Amino acid sequence: MSTTKKIAGAALAAALGVTTLSACGGGDAKDKPAGASDAPKSKTVTLVSHDSFNVTESVLKEFEQQSGYTVKVLKSGDAGAALNQEILTKGSPRGDVFFGVDNTLLSRALDNGIFTPYEAKGLAGVKPEYVLDKEHRVTPIDSGDICVNYDKAYFSDKKIAPPQTLDDLTKPEYKNLLVVENAATSSPGLGFMLASVGKYGEEGWKDYWSKLKANGVEVVDGWEQAYNERFSGSAGGKKAKGDRPLVVSYASSPPVEVLYGEPQPAEAPTGVATGTCFRQIEFAGLLNGAKNEEGGKALVDFLISKKFQEDMPLQMFVNPVTKDAALPELFTKHGVVVEKPENVTPETIAKNREQWVKAWTALVVK
Numbered sequence: 001m002s003t004t005k006k007i008a009g010a011a012l013a014a015a016l017g018v019t020t021l022s023a024c025g026g027g028d029a030k031d032k033p034a035g036a037s038d039a040p041k042s043k044t045v046t047l048v049s050h051d052s053f054n055v056t057e058s059v060l061k062e063f064e065q066q067s068g069y070t071v072k073v074l075k076s077g078d079a080g081a082a083l084n085q086e087i088l089t090k091g092s093p094r095g096d097v098f099f100g101v102d103n104t105l106l107s108r109a110l111d112n113g114i115f116t117p118y119e120a121k122g123l124a125g126v127k128p129e130y131v132l133d134k135e136h137r138v139t140p141i142d143s144g145d146i147c148v149n150y151d152k153a154y155f156s157d158k159k160i161a162p163p164q165t166l167d168d169l170t171k172p173e174y175k176n177l178l179v180v181e182n183a184a185t186s187s188p189g190l191g192f193m194l195a196s197v198g199k200y201g202e203e204g205w206k207d208y209w210s211k212l213k214a215n216g217v218e219v220v221d222g223w224e225q226a227y228n229e230r231f232s233g234s235a236g237g238k239k240a241k242g243d244r245p246l247v248v249s250y251a252s253s254p255p256v257e258v259l260y261g262e263p264q265p266a267e268a269p270t271g272v273a274t275g276t277c278f279r280q281i282e283f284a285g286l287l288n289g290a291k292n293e294e295g296g297k298a299l300v301d302f303l304i305s306k307k308f309q310e311d312m313p314l315q316m317f318v319n320p321v322t323k324d325a326a327l328p329e330l331f332t333k334h335g336v337v338v339e340k341p342e343n344v345t346p347e348t349i350a351k352n353r354e355q356w357v358k359a360w361t362a363l364v365v366k
Contacts, residue, residue, distance in 0.1 A: 045295030046095030093287035096296035107350030115285035138283035142318035145251040146191035147277040151233030154245035165275030176216035195278035198342030279341040
């Protein structure tokens with residue numbers, strides 16, 4: 001997930017990557033019991049993730065102090081690139097825990113055997129609909145909805161009701177208004193394509209995209225270009241003189257526009273078409289061959305703790321998956337609740353993803 005997190009401001013790279021703690025315990029070799037190893041257990045636990053992982057420094061420090069582990073975060077590009085590297089290093093991973101594989105790529109990770117099963121402490125507190133792997137090779141951490149966003153000012157000025165459903169986007173009043181990301185190169189682009197598969201099925205999704213193409217949909221490579229250059233409703237899009245008032249982004253994008261608005265607006269300038277959404281779920285897992293397995297387990301436990309789950313929304317602009325985590329006021333006031341997102345099972349995605357993307361490319365891009 002999730003390119004919308006790029007708006008979140010400066011990352012805490014220094015705090016995450018170079019934090020050091022003194023090892024607990026100690027003493028001279030003569031004080032050690034007979035047969036004890038001279039090699040100390042590692043007090044560093046390494047989290048491999050996509051570039052959008054973030055956490056408040058004080059929250060991370062509290063975990064480190066309570067657990068005795070130092071957390072090192074190794075960011076490795078977008079989610080797909082990061083997963084590819086772990087598949088290539090299977091059995092000799094670069095870290096102990098991997099965070100960021102989502103339900104569009106989950107089967108690929110599981111089929112390649114990069115995770116060791118571990119049932120996290122606190123898993124009973126996770127909403128059951130997010131637990132997609134009954135073997136507990138991965139633990140759900142967050143969720144977010146890929147949805148069409150709209151520029152409120154544009155539709156108000158034109159006195160046109162903004163679209164609310166996938167069907168709406170094919171209507172004449174929305175001709176030449178929508179920009180989407182390439183499903184072959186972008187996570188939200190792929191998610192939006194899967195929304196159409198979930199809605200119209202194997203027999204109907206290509207016909208839907210034929211209608212979108214005829215209605216003037218614009219395709220760009222990635223979210224950054226779509227949202228911050230072509231979309232007229234975002235702060236970046238306004239500066240770039242974007243002229244598309246509809247864009248594929250996230251349900252959490254409106255709170256981001258409020259948080260980073262200068263000056264901060266009383267109301268979000270963008271809205272969400274809640275009938276256009278596909279739900280992403282992100283997972284973390286203990287890597288097969290982890291050098292610090294116990295530290296890795298403690299880190300996975302931390303990621304579903306109430307402290308981390310409540311910190312996460314304003315750090316990564318995603319929703320918690322645990323039952324007891326409360327959303328911040330920014331989300332409850334300016335965000336939307338997507339009641340019925342489209343869904344495609346990980347198994348179905350795994351079986352068809354490549355051929356769907358090829359068919360989509362031939363139909364929409366070429």
